[in-house]
């Protein structure tokens with residue numbers, strides 16, 4: 001009962017915090033992806049450098065997020081900005097590694113054929129590599145998203161806003177209902193994001209493997225059966 | 229069409245950090261419309277030589293001319309579109325249907341849609357895949373042999389004058405391989421494309437090639453007709469290579485043209501006939517079936533333009549491999 005009354009009274013603020021949380025995550029992920037995609041693509045071509053750069057990022061990743069947040073406060077101040085910087089760095093590591101590995105696992109025969117037939121690097125990227133790496137890229141993006149949602153919760157400690165604020169207040173004031181609502185919202189956000197991205201991953205994975213049957217209206221059922 | 233389309237002039241490739249040349253001072257001419265096979269053991273530089281031609285590898289020294297132009301001075305992507313490329317691993321794009329795979333280069337060249345559709349159907353029929361059934365299938369829904377047919381069709385999509393093929397049938401079962409070899413010969417005959425075909429199967433090299441490049445150690449050991457490779461090996465290496473071929477195997481790869489003589493009995497309408505492109509093993513079969521002392525040799529229009537005698541056929545079996553002395 002208490003849960004419902006709390007919600008009825010506080011829902012405006014709760015949704016505002018949820019929105020803030022999503023904004024922090026979205027902004028951080030966009031920044032990270034804008035760097036990771038091109039950088040990862042180029043790093044994937046040269047194995048040595050990619051190992052070095054990924055090594056450097058994994059060192060940063062080893063630092064607990066709370067420590068990194070506090071460490072950056074003197075530089076970027078309290079609040080959302082620091083949160084975005086830290087979350088971008090964490091997401092960057094996950095994404096970069098994932099982008100490099102995704103591009104490196106494209107079948108070399110497919111790349112050799114596309115190069116041999118005279119496609120430009122851009123054509124190969126857009127028509128061949130991106131469709132083939134999409135499932136793996138989305139999978140990495142999903143992991144980065146979940147990680148960012150959770151780090152964004154912790155970032156409440158440096159006053160970044162977001163759902164973490166509900167939890168912090170709940171703990172500080174021993175306000176059980178508030179705390180549980182915070183946990184519920186954060187979990188719901190994570191689960192929804194996970195669900196959506198998993199679905200996208202499956203869709204793109206079917207396409208990449210040639211299991212997308214929408215173009216096959218003319219292909220008879222026997223042919224499916226024979227091929228499976 | 230027998231102009232030289234590809235001329236290699238001391239073409240040399242040494243990979244970074246290697247002590248030896250992978251391809252060493254190769255000088256040879258490929259005539260337009262010819263079917264040339266490249267034969268050699270593993271590591272002899274066959275693939276490297278092929279990849280020098282379409283600039284997947286760049287030369288360390290020497291030059292390669294394409295219709296008289298130095299390929300180094302051509303725009304690499306435009307140049308490659310004039311050359312079909314087929315590899316053993318096929319490398320079909322798994323996310324595209326058969327038709328989409330074949331259409332990639334024509335689309336990149338901005339052909340109009342209808343032209344592309346027609347071209348796809350034409351090519352699928354050429355490689356004996358019914359367009360109605362196969363157009364919209366994905367590579368994962370095809371057998372290995374069917375995939376390589378699509379690979380071949382895709383390589384021919386933008387009407388290249390030259391086809392580079394690197395052990396295209398290497399991973400295909402022997403029955404299907406034989407069928408594909410015969411189909412490729414038929415396609416070559418029909419379209420007159422220049423084909424450079426790498427294989428380490430001596431039988432395949434001699435059967436398909438109008439001329440054979442034998443490679444070892446990055447160098448060309450002999451560049452000659454199958455007949456001369458078999459009976460006039462240029463050195464000990466070639467001699468050893470062909471020594472294992474027995475008479476029947478030789479008959480299976482040599483063609484009527486190698487032993488035919490001018491027609492003397494062409495007035496006789498009753499003599500059995502064979503097409504000039506038949507293998508000598510089929511000629512042998514015909515002799516055995518008919519008991520005739522000679523056969524009329526016809527061109528594709530059915531006109532008699534020569535003849536083969538039983539004695540001429542037998543001479544193949546008794547011909548001494550003149551290279552044998554090299555390793556006695």
Ligand SMILES: Nc1ncnc2c1ncn2[C@@H]1O[C@H](COP(=O)(O)OP(=O)(O)OP(=O)(O)O)[C@@H](O)[C@H]1O
Pocket residue numbers: 243244246250268269270271272273274275276277428
């Ligand atoms: N990318 C490369 N980098 C370094 N060395 C290479 C490279 N490609 C080939 N080589 C070397 O060049 C030599 C010739 O190789 P190549 O692939 O041309 O042989 P091949 O005749 O095609 O053999 P196979 O029948 O096994 O395919 C080999 O010694 C090989 O190790």
Ligand SMILES: [Mg+2]
Pocket residue numbers: 274275276394
């Ligand atoms: Mg090879």
